[in-house]
Amino acid sequence: MGDENCSKCGAELPSNSKFCLNCGVKVEKETRSEREPIHEVFRFLFSKNLIIAAILFGILFIWIGAIVLTFSTDLTGYRAAQTLNSLGFFITGVFLIGGGIVNDAMDKYVRVGMIVIGVYMITSVLALTSLLIH
Ligand SMILES: [Zn+2]
Numbered sequence: 001m002g003d004e005n006c007s008k009c010g011a012e013l014p015s016n017s018k019f020c021l022n023c024g025v026k027v028e029k030e031t032r033s034e035r036e037p038i039h040e041v042f043r044f045l046f047s048k049n050l051i052i053a054a055i056l057f058g059i060l061f062i063w064i065g066a067i068v069l070t071f072s073t074d075l076t077g078y079r080a081a082q083t084l085n086s087l088g089f090f091i092t093g094v095f096l097i098g099g100g101i102v103n104d105a106m107d108k109y110v111r112v113g114m115i116v117i118g119v120y121m122i123t124s125v126l127a128l129t130s131l132l133i134h
Contacts, residue, residue, distance in 0.1 A: 006023060006025060011023065013027060042098065042101075043102050045098065046095065046098035046099045048099075051095045051099040054091055054092070054094075055091075058089070058092030058093075058095070061084050061088030061091065062084070062089065062092075063088075064084050065080075065081045065088060066085070069082075086125045086129060089121045089122070090121070090122060093118040093119070093120075093125070094118065096114045096115065096118030097122070099111075100114030101115065
């Protein structure tokens with residue numbers, strides 16, 4: 001005896017069935033409610049609106065950094081520009097990776113793209129920073 005009904009034809013489904021016996025449609029299992037609380041925190045932190053806000057914030061840092069670099073004539077200005085750029089890349093990168101991992105409602109190719117770009121951004125920040133330290 002089942003406690004669910006098919007979403008397509010409405011026929012009663014035997015418990016734990018993967019497909020409807022009447023019309024053959026795949027049964028969607030509700031797994032979201034079984035998620036761990038820590039996952040919910042990450043889902044909130046990397047929700048779409050916060051990702052967009054963080055990316056815009058990061059791009060703003062990169063943009064200001066580029067302007068500072070354009071008008072800087074000494075090492076202090078160059079360092080300030082570099083710091084702004086690194087911060088922007090880091091913030092954007094972290095939220096692209098987090099968003100790509102957590103937002104399982106999005107298209108998987110978009111998510112993979114976000115993670116790849118995020119990793120690229122953080123890697124280039126680390127590479128550039130180590131270059132400046134040496
Ligand atoms: Zn059905």
